[in-house]
Amino acid sequence: MFALSKQRAMKKSIIALLILVPFLAGAQVKITGSVKDHKGRILAGANIVVKGSYDGGVSDSTGHFSFKTYEKGKQVVVATNMGNKTVEQEVTIDTTIISIDFVLKEEISELKAVTVTAGSFEAGDKKKAATVLSSLDVYTTGGANADISAVVKTLPGAQQVGEQEGLFVRGGAGYEAKQFIDGTLVNNPFLASVPDIASRGRFAPALFKGTIFSTGGYSALYGQALSSALIMESIDIPDRSEVSASISALLLGAGLQKVAKDKKSSWGGNYGYTNLAAYFGIVKQQPEYFRMPDFHTADLNFRTKTKTGGMVKYYSTFGSSDLGLRRANIDDPTLKNAFGLNNLNWYHNLSWRDNLGNGWKMNLGLGYSIDVNKIDQQIQNQQNQKVTTGQPWIDNSNFNINTRSDLSQVKAVFDKRLSGISVIRFGGEYMYFYNRSTFNNFKALLPDHFKALFSEADLYITNDLAAKVGARFEHSSLINKANIAPRLSLAYKTGKGAQMSVAYGEFYQKPENTYLYSTTNFGYSKATHYIANYIKNTTLQTFRIEAFYKKYDGLVKTYPVMNNAGAGDAKGIELFWRDKKTFKGLDYWVSYSYLDTKRDFLNYPKELQPTFAANHTASFVMKRFISKINTGFNFTYSYATGRPYYNLQQSGAQFIIADQGKTMDYHNLGFSFNYLTSLGKAYAVIVGSVTNVLNSKQVFGYNYSYNGARKEAITPPAPQFFFLGVFLSWGVDRRQDAINNNL
């Protein structure tokens, strides 16, 4: 009996003991303290825990924490906070209150680190902090007609030049800005050039996931551009397969994009035909078109992921265009100038990026492009027959030019990740330019073996301080000269979302082919950039101010002798403000550029403000999508003060300014709407757009007659451009499209 009860009692006590063990291990001990970062700033929300247990607490808004624990003896207390390095502290827990003050160092991370931004505008989704324009913006900018360059012109630094294609950046000529796709140079980024009319860019915005508009101080990976680089990165594998079609009075197009089931590869192609005959029938043009502008464009793409997480992409576009236009001859109004152009362009780009392991990455680019132009320029009488007048300054306009330019290139860039997130990058490129021209019967050939080596490092000293240091070596066999261009930029974070950057760089460019056909006895033109900027970014707002000074040396002179004796400089201040926050549903940006530039180049008798530079340029872009009616309305207003124009006349041994002036101010209000709907099973976007809504008179400059007695304004071929079209696509998972603000 006794034994039994004793046994029972013992059982009870064992059970009691087992249940109570965790609770009886001792009284709770309080642990308190604070959490700060290395600069003494309070860190709220840090998690503090006795390692291996559940006991812990969170630091409050004053950085303090306090919790109780049952743990005893030697323990480790850990403090963690996202973005900071975790700190462990050994303690011996007895019975007394323990106080620990943690100091958590910042972790250098891509997410928080400052980005070197002097001189560049990044567009796209890649880096959230630097996003200023997304590819969607290209489609929804009023009056831009989905032309990338037209949208870039609404950013500070770019001029509103309407009489020729190209980006005229900070006092630089159009040919001083170059475009790159997936790292390799694009030789002919615009449709073939027509006198006094700006051509569109060749590439559809939908091809690119990101665009960086660099107005100076850019990376050593890019060269041969004195003033600007437009760096475009093509999209990877699209999300879904689709079939698309576009219909308007101007163009008809169809496309197919097929994505493999495993989403590891895709291929596709598009074809488009544009003919302006019908449009010109309705909207009168100033030149008389005897060959209606007619364009065929086709493209092909193939993309595949590699096993090691890399990507191979092939992209090719084919374009052919034909047009002919007549204008009155400026020297003799009874005569006409007839200009006929036929262009053929084929562009190929193959790129391969991959991880080589061990922190190494590789980017390979191969490119080949060919561009053939047939230009036939005639002096014609009223019966449109070719005539010769016996006056050389008129008869000079009777000519044929056939040109062919080929570019074959290969570029390799290797990246190695150093400690933290610092990266060293180096590589080289080889380009073979083959340019052939036949002027009347005079043949000329310009082959150039162009080599470049480059190296640069992105150094993150702390999260708040980063540097990009690089250099580029180039050699052109055509002019048989080499150059070394150093580049340096620094960025310092001054506060939350705010940073300052400075950049310095030397940029070289060989003379344009036009001049090289006469002589190859040239050196490089050189620009030295100094840039300082300040950016304040929040997710929905961006403010940016940038000042620059640019010095030009070795600019091409064509008179009295062809050489590099030209020089000049440019300075200015630019502002940018984008806001998606203040007015709900309204997205707008404002940019302003002040430019003061002079240069002595070509046949300028002295340093002059070039004809492509306005002192003040401003743009206001506004877009609003109204979900209720599924329609977006977009307005763009651009303004520029008048640009100078000159009549440079040869007088004895020099050119003199026989006449000069400034054009009237430039105003352009562009509008577009896009209505999203469905037609049958197709997802449809109806787009309408008008340029120069207010019908403002636009004058881009003046042409002079040979004797200087007559001057004629250079104006757009028609004051306004209208577009109405329907874009259809099938096979898109429409539910993911255009999800509105209400979520």
Next chain:
Amino acid sequence: MKQIIIILSMLFAGQLVAQTKYETGMQKGLEQFAAVKSVEDMAAASAFFERIADAEKDKWLPYYYAAYANHLTGWMNPKADKDKVAEKSKDLLSKAEALERNAETYCMRQMIAIQQMTVDPMSRWQTYGTEAGNALAEARKIDAANPRIYLLDGQTLMNTPEAFGGGKAVAKKLFEKAVELFGSFKPASPIHPTWGKDQATQLLAACQ
């Protein structure tokens, strides 16, 4: 004999205690979670789950709840930097995913992506909208009977314009399906996710 019994019972009890520690910890966390009254409470609940997760090392659920509670702080505080909240939610969720990828973790991916999309829907739907859609597709592949998939899908569609295949009519069908599935839904354990039934019922009512 006595000794054997003691040893055995101690072993048994020891195991019992170890198991209970996790479960009681989780229960306590879920109670704390249910009683949340402020953003700070929610953040504290998230931190508590994170502590359990870090201590246990091999359990996905506490990381899942830590991510969920953290995600909710982004909605509770209208001034929150949703990108920053989402970064942390993703960080916690990826730790759960490293242990187990299931319909619940994919649903959480979708919720985080949608939260980030709402920061700037016009320019973000292409990336985050797609990410959200892909996450739900994966969830459906693993467990098509999970009611939260239909709840989340319905929520997204309810806020999508009719022209793009959204609207109340389409969403209603999904909420109906969600409510139906919630009716028969049995969580794998008392601490597995069960949330969403009330929400589905309310949203269904809002679609009528």
